[in-house]
Amino acid sequence: MSRTGRSSICSVLTAKDLEAFVDAYKIPEHFPPTLPGPDESAECTPDRIVIYTLSFSSCGVCYPLSAFKVDLLRHFGVHFSQLHPLGFMRVVHFELSCVAVFGEPSVPLFCMFYKLISDGDWCTFAK
Numbered sequence: 636m637s638r639t640g641r642s643s644i645c646s647v648l649t650a651k652d653l654e655a656f657v658d659a660y661k662i663p664e665h666f667p668p669t670l671p672g673p674d675e676s677a678e679c680t681p682d683r684i685v686i687y688t689l690s691f692s693s694c695g696v697c698y699p700l701s702a703f704k705v706d707l708l709r710h711f712g713v714h715f716s717q718l719h720p721l722g723f724m725r726v727v728h729f730e731l732s733c734v735a736v737f738g739e740p741s742v743p744l745f746c747m748f749y750k751l752i753s754d755g756d757w758c759t760f761a762k
Contacts, residue, residue: 646671648688656688703730703740710742711751713758722759725749 648656653670662668700708700715704726708715715723729748733740749760 719757719759
């Protein structure tokens with residue numbers, strides 16, 4: 636994991652990129668996205684969450700989140716925007732592997748293989 640905190644990450648998306656992202660991933664209209672300013676960091680507030688487009692394009696995030704992903708995030712008390720993209724990729728890989736081998740993934744089974752760790756303001760799942 637990078638030791639760079641989430642608060643130091645600045646957006647590189649243009650308004651056109653954001654529009655294409657919303658269309659591609661079918662973000663509902665009642666969640667109107669906004670881009671931070673050029674010198675603003677992406678920070679969660681009581682009325683706003685942060686979404687990293689990298690999580691969608693390379694880690695398999697799509698809405699609505701599966702019941703397993705929601706249960707897992709609730710179990711650990713984190714939002715997926717707090718997870719390092721590679722940590723979320725582990726969740727996606729685990730879920731797909733379970734479905735391919737025997738059916739439904741479960742939080743207790745996931746916890747037999749992974750634990751949540753924190754590094755600064757990022758979280759991930761370690762073996």
